[in-house]
Amino acid sequence: MHNFEIIVINSQNSDRLLDKYFGLRRGVFVGEQKVDLSIEIDEYENLEDTIHLIALDETGAAAGAGRLINYACHGGCGPSVKTAKLGRICVAPEFRRMGLGRLIVEKMIEEARRRGYKKLVLHSQAYIAGLYEKFGFVRRGETFKEAGIDHIEMTAQMAE
Template identity: 40%
Template sequence: MQREIRVGRSESIYEDALTVRKTVFVEEQGVDPEIEVDEHDETAIHLAAYDDGEPVGAGRFRTLDDRTGKVERIAVLADYRDGGLGRAIMGRIEEIAREEGVDRLVLHSQTRAAPFYARVGYEQVGEEFEEAGIPHVEMRTEL
């Protein structure tokens, strides 16, 4: 088993990340496919995690302003959860954020995933809200 995370704006990385996102968000969680792909996909930096060349995880990063980056679309296929892959994707996003010159990261976590983000250093800010029909909370960390 050989795992790697590829990062960039290439079509191949995006397509592989999108395959994982569709499996997790659309098929598993019932998110409307029309809102899973949005205008930020064109400009974001995408991450795709692979196991023996097969896409098994995904993430997306974009800058919001001079200091702040946003973590989005973190997804890991069910068979690969709890194996450290999500943590590895988050670590790589923090590296990208530093390279891009931001020192604060924000994300909208599904409420059920908030404990994971807390374990990797994020704090909840504000109250629960709904996004794509799923309860979420905003979380932040300083780099």
């Protein structure tokens, strides 16, 4: 059984964690899923309000990751609804089927709540949408291709 620590990357720990974080994302999205690197790394990476999370196992190995961005939502959000987009959620192959994806999503929702977000949006890979439904996310619209992979938009309202 593994013990995981999920850490918000910040200015105090970024020197030691960012290489692991981006290395894991590259391995999963570019290596495994064949997403072009120019899509995987985008303009949101270095924005002040972007939140990067990394999950480490007890040895310090990068086991999972996720990113939360301040989202200017299209249609249905309105300017008064502070919305966050969850994305770049991944788990290293050797740590899959251990509940780590669920732990990462829980931490992302906790961070969004702490920062005052009222609505959450994500583009789920179609095969894993059921995971997000367990957190109250609802499918919106039809399946679409993003980076050549079937996705579905999902939204959730933050509980008060």
